[in-house]
Amino acid sequence: MESTDKKSLSSKKKKRRIIGYTFLIIFILLLAIGGILYYQLQPAQHFKAAPVVTPGNTSASNSTADENKLSDSVLNILLIGSDQRKDEKIGHSDSMIIVHVDLKKKEYHTLSIPRDTRVYLEGFGYTKLTSVQYIMQATKGQKEGVQAAVETVGNLTGIPINYYVETNYWGFKSMVDAIGDVEVNVPFDVTLTHPWYKENKNKVIRAGTHTFDGKMVSELVHERYSLKNGEFGRQQLQQAALVGIAKSALNPNNITHLPSLVNSISDFLIATNMTTSDIVSLGLAVKDLDINSIHYHQLHGENKKMYDDVLQANNDQFILDPQDIEEVAAKYFIN
Structure with a gap:
C-alpha cells in the first residue's frame, strides 16, 4: 500500500x-x-x-x-x-x-x-x-x-x-475572504516552510480546529515540504479546508456574505x-x-x-x- x-x-x-x-x-x-x-x-x-x-x-x-x-x-x-x-x-x-x-x-x-x-x-x-x-x-x-x-x-x-x-x-484567497472566516479541522501539525507571505515563515499550526481567513487558508493548503506524506499530506489539508469552506458557505448565518461573493x-x-x-x-x-x-x-x-x-x-x-x-x-x- x-x-x-x-x-x-x-x-x-x-x-x-x-x-x-x-x-x-x-x-x-x-x-x-x-x-x-x-x-x-x-x-x-x-x-x-x-x-x-x-x-x-x-x-x-x-x-x-x-x-x-x-x-x-x-x-x-x-x-x-x-x-x-x-x-x-x-x-x-x-x-x-x-x-x-x-x-x-x-x-x-x-x-x-x-x-x-x-x-x-x-x-x-x-x-x-x-x-x-x-x-x-x-x-x-x-x-x-x-x-x-x-x-x-x-x-x-x-x-x-x-x-x-x-x-x-x-482568486482563491478572494473567494474565502468574500465568504468570511472559516473553521478548519487541521489533521496534524503543519510548519509553513514555503509560505506566500514571509511573516509566516516557519509558523506552526497545531492539529485541531482553527478559524482562518483567506490568507491563512491559502497558506495551509499550499504547504507540503514539512509534511511526512508530502503531496499526499497536502491533499489531506486541502480536503479539510474544502469541508470547512463548504460548511461556512452553506451556513444560513452567513447569507449576508453572499452579495460580497457575487461581487468578487x-x-x-x-x-x-x-x-x-x-x-x-x-x-x-x-x-x-x-x-x-x-x-x-x-x-x-x-x-x-x-x-x-x-x-x-x-x-x-x-x-x-x-x-x-x-x-x-x-x-x-x-x-
Whole structure:
C-alpha cells in the first residue's frame, strides 16, 4: 500500500503552486449566484444541450461515438489552478481537476491530474502537462493556451470535457475572504516552510480546529515540504479546508456574505466557457450539496527522469498507468 501511494505522488518541485482543490471555488460560486438571483433555469433541462469542449476517448465502448456526449444531466468540468500572477497574461497549469457532476444522482467525483504528467504537445514534442498552457499562451495567445490545456487533459484521460473554469491563488484567497472566516479541522501539525507571505515563515499550526481567513487558508493548503506524506499530506489539508469552506458557505448565518461573493466573481474567475445561465443553473443543482456526496480519486504511476523536448534536457516527469486511467475514467467519469 505504501509503495502504491508513493507512485501516485508527483515529483517535488521547489516552486510555489496553486492549491489543488480549486474545485470548491466553482461550487461556492454557484451556490451564491444560484441561491440569490435565479430560480427559473432547471438543471435537468438546461444541461441537455451541454457543449463538448474535448470529446475524450471516442473509441471507448461506454462513450457515444457519434455525438460523444455524456448521459442527460451528467457533466464533466475541468478546474484549472494557474500560477498566473497579477498583471500577467500567461501562467502554468499547476492544478488540474476533473469534476464529474451527476445532477440526477446528486453525486460528484473529482480526479486530480498530476501537474508533472508526461504529455505530447503537437509541434513541440514531449513535455510536462503544467507547461502546455504556458507554451501555447506564450506562442498563440491566452485563450489558445487554456484550450490547449483542456484538450490535452481530454486526450490524456479519454474523459469528455464539457466545461472548464480557471482561477489562481489570488482568486482563491478572494473567494474565502468574500465568504468570511472559516473553521478548519487541521489533521496534524503543519510548519509553513514555503509560505506566500514571509511573516509566516516557519509558523506552526497545531492539529485541531482553527478559524482562518483567506490568507491563512491559502497558506495551509499550499504547504507540503514539512509534511511526512508530502503531496499526499497536502491533499489531506486541502480536503479539510474544502469541508470547512463548504460548511461556512452553506451556513444560513452567513447569507449576508453572499452579495460580497457575487461581487468578487471577476477576482477569482480567469477564464471559463460557462455562460451566466450555465452557472446559475448549476447553482440550483448544488444548492443542497451534501459533503458526503463528493468522492475524490487519484491516478497512479511512477516518477522517471525523462527527456523534455521543450527544455531540451532531462527532468522528473510523472508517467501515468494507462490501465489505471482507463479504469477510473470508465467507472466514474464516462456515462
